[in-house]
Amino acid sequence: MNGTGDWDLWRTFLAVVREKSLSGAARALSLTQPTVGRHIGALEGSVGAALFTRSRGGLNPTDLALSLVPHARAMAAAAEALVRAASGGAAQAQGTVRLAASDIVGTFVLPPLLASFRERHPAIAIELALSNRNEDLLRREADIAVRMVRPHQEAVAARRIGTVRIGLYAHRRYVAAHGLPASADALFSHAHALVGVDRDADVLRGARVGGRALSREDFSLRCDSDVAQLMAVKAGFGIGACQAGLAAADPDLVPVLPGAVGFGYEMWLAMHEDLRGTRRVRLVYDHLAEGLSAYLRQG
Secondary structure (H helix, E strand, C coil): CCCCCCHHHHHHHHHHHHHCCHHHHHHHHCCCHHHHHHHHHHHHHHHCCCCEEEECCEEEECHHHHHHHHHHHHHHHHHHHHHHHHCCCCCCCCEEEEEEECHHHHHHHHHHHHHHHHHHCCCEEEEEEECCCCCCCCCCCCCEEEECCCCCCCCEEEEEEEEEEEEEEEEHHHHHHHCCCCCHHHHCCCCCCEEECCCCHHHHCCCEECCEECCHHHCCEECCCHHHHHHHHHCCCCEEEEEHHHHHCCCCEEEECCCCCCEEEEEEEEEEHHHCCCHHHHHHHHHHHHHHHHHHHHC
């Protein structure tokens, strides 16, 4: 393999993998299609093999290309971390901080905390990455992460915030129309509609209601988006899971079988230990630790 260290080429490569076409990659990167084509041609010339094959569905990466994707993504994360690091000095309260969180936490919990942080530190920009997968802090995919499992990576500084309590809830409109189940058995009757996961079976592993294991067939609405599930409950579709802190802030949500159903996750705040001395990252970290602790106390 000849020299292929030009980051622009690999950025284009990742865009073509993602978009499955030269034109889609060109739009995503604000480049011309011929430029994208030249970038891919240069990479293929360097590695001495084709990276994509054409099909009706677009451009498909070859086995070689697929083996290169993780390394190209690591380059992307490093390049983004480099830009963030250069955005402000270590002792300055300015620059960019990238924050990773789950969809539900990033959509409903973090915005008011970030709004209050902005009032105190307007020179610090926040990048909010929402995903239910754990971003790799060691690869600098994020500077700070809010996680629902304890981080076990070395060189990651983590603080346990507390326990996120989860319960079942329904909207008042649903309760007025269908009533509340008096028992776990009644919950699974055809008189009630449950909202839950579709294909994400790992979420259900070990989950039990009244001694009964849950399965996707129990749900009348199946969706792997936690946000969509919660919005369906708020719309009155049926009964679903919700964080106690979020439910406490919504007077229209009514607890369902509160004494019989409930579980929780540990909430952790983590960052790469090398960033503890970077003021802008530390300011965000400490602000979130305080705000998330207050949020958990509400539930």
